[in-house]
Amino acid sequence: MSGEGVQTPLERMIRRHIAHSGGLSVADYMELCLSHPEHGYYTTRQPFGAAGDFITAPEASQMFGELLGAWAAACWQGMGGPARLHLVELGPGRGMLMQDLLRAAKSWPDFFRALRVHMVEISPHLRAAQKERLEGAGVHVRWHERLPGREDLGGEGPVMVMANEFLDALPVHHYERVAEGWRERLVVVGEDGRLAFAPVGEAPRAVPAWARDLPVGSVIELSPERAAMARDIARLVAARGGVALVIDYGHVRPAAGETLQALHRHERVEVFHRPGMSDITAHVDFAALGEAFRAAGLAVVRPLEQGAFLLLLGLEQRLRALLARADTAQAARLLRGAERIAGADQMGRLFKVLCAHSADMPTPEPFTP
Numbered sequence: 001m002s003g004e005g006v007q008t009p010l011e012r013m014i015r016r017h018i019a020h021s022g023g024l025s026v027a028d029y030m031e032l033c034l035s036h037p038e039h040g041y042y043t044t045r046q047p048f049g050a051a052g053d054f055i056t057a058p059e060a061s062q063m064f065g066e067l068l069g070a071w072a073a074a075c076w077q078g079m080g081g082p083a084r085l086h087l088v089e090l091g092p093g094r095g096m097l098m099q100d101l102l103r104a105a106k107s108w109p110d111f112f113r114a115l116r117v118h119m120v121e122i123s124p125h126l127r128a129a130q131k132e133r134l135e136g137a138g139v140h141v142r143w144h145e146r147l148p149g150r151e152d153l154g155g156e157g158p159v160m161v162m163a164n165e166f167l168d169a170l171p172v173h174h175y176e177r178v179a180e181g182w183r184e185r186l187v188v189v190g191e192d193g194r195l196a197f198a199p200v201g202e203a204p205r206a207v208p209a210w211a212r213d214l215p216v217g218s219v220i221e222l223s224p225e226r227a228a229m230a231r232d233i234a235r236l237v238a239a240r241g242g243v244a245l246v247i248d249y250g251h252v253r254p255a256a257g258e259t260l261q262a263l264h265r266h267e268r269v270e271v272f273h274r275p276g277m278s279d280i281t282a283h284v285d286f287a288a289l290g291e292a293f294r295a296a297g298l299a300v301v302r303p304l305e306q307g308a309f310l311l312l313l314g315l316e317q318r319l320r321a322l323l324a325r326a327d328t329a330q331a332a333r334l335l336r337g338a339e340r341i342a343g344a345d346q347m348g349r350l351f352k353v354l355c356a357h358s359a360d361m362p363t364p365e366p367f368t369p
């Protein structure tokens with residue numbers, strides 16, 4: 001709803017911008033809604049958990065972070081067990097993944113001692129929540145507002161970058177096929193006074209080969225912002241040696257169609273619903289991500305579905321071990337969590353896991369072909 005009187009401060013700002021410039025790209029709209037320093041969703045809200053707007057895998061089950069901890073330890077062994085490993089998490093939310101990962105990592109004391117943790121977070125609220133959660137974790141943790149460069153990590157040692165539900169929050173552009181070719185879709189004010197999309201922007205610099213023959217009316221999502229982030233991650237991993245693990249919802253093959261969605265209190269809402277007060281995301285194009293990693297010199301393995309990945313890491317065994325000492329309420333929570341993170345109709349198939357690594361280390365299990 002975008003009527004007068006119920007507009008959020010951000011919507012008023014967006015409307016002024018549209019009046020001045022004629023329209024706003026979907027990417028700019030998304031970025032303003034999520035990251036505006038005063039009114040953005042992540043800057044102002046605490047979106048996680050049952051009382052928030054969505055539940056991510058680490059929020060749904062402690063086993064997610066624990067299994068990633070075991071995976072990280074095995075990976076470190078594959079690197080030859082270096083004395084230092086810089087573990088960089090992008091967009092760590094409330095810090096649940098890192099907390100669970102570090103608890104599991106204590107089972108490998110040399111690995112745990114090697115860890116230097118770097119949290120990359122734009123939201124001051126979430127940074128504070130992460131600090132509180134990781135206090136007393138027993139490792140050295142530093143916070144960064146953006147992905148650190150090779151020199152910013154300090155000291156020696158390879159790097160391990162993890163990003164769970166991070167790239168889906170980086171902006172996408174929409175292009176629509178019209179009779180004359182491709183046009184960027186802009187956010188405009190429609191004739192009824194509401195915010196709306198219109199294909200009135202510029203053509204894209206390049207149309208990907210897979211989209212060239214799409215019919216009029218088709219929409220594609222392109223994200224130079226995500227490609228740039230992938231390039232930066234890859235450069236860091238290539239320069240220091242190491243591995244990147246990206247987990248997100250998305251597709252393995254590029255395809256036409258719009259996946260932009262807004263969530264408010266666990267319900268899907270229209271993307272123009274109360275700008276700045278709902279979470280806006282779009283699926284990750286894992287083919288484009290893999291290409292960006294490969295172009296920067298990393299080895300990239302075909303993505304696994306999250307459910308298959310977690311089962312290969314030992315989800316069932318971990319669940320059985322936890323159930324053996326759980327009371328009835330805890331057991332129900334554990335079973336619900338496992339279903340949520342790995343169930344085929346929940347996160348298990350929609351979410352994909354992509355691993356990319358430097359040439360000087362073996363492909364980590366369970367990605368080996």
Ligand SMILES: C[S@@+](CC[C@H](N)C(=O)[O-])C[C@H]1O[C@@H](n2cnc3c(N)ncnc32)[C@H](O)[C@@H]1O
Pocket residue numbers: 035042056057058059090091092093094096097120121122123126145146163164165166169170
């Ligand atoms: C959907 S949440 C995922 C949180 C966490 N990884 C989890 O799985 O629970 C997205 C996270 O990315 C952060 N974020 C969004 N855009 C960012 C950016 N450009 N730079 C750094 N962090 C960002 C948000 O503040 C939030 O912590």
